[in-house]
Amino acid sequence: MVRPLRRAQPTWLVLRHPGTDDEMGRSLLLLDAVTARWGVTQNARGKTVWCELPDGSGSPL
Structure with a gap:
């Protein structure tokens, strides 16, 4: 299953490894941990x- 999420913010996303005291920066790390693969595409309205x-079988799609 492919799920798109649209964001109007123009800044590019970067996978980071935040420190234990950081309050932000975990979204892509979580996405990377629970998905088979992910990516970002830029368009006129944002990204x-x-x-x-x-698929639940234990192997990527």
Whole structure:
């Protein structure tokens, strides 16, 4: 299953590894941990973050 998420913010997303005291920066780390794969595409209205969810068989799609 592919799920797009649209965001109007123009800034590009970067996978970070925040410190234990950081209050932000975990969204993509969580996305990376629970999806088979993900990416970002830029468009005129902002960007779309998409992800492929595992099919439940234990192997990526």
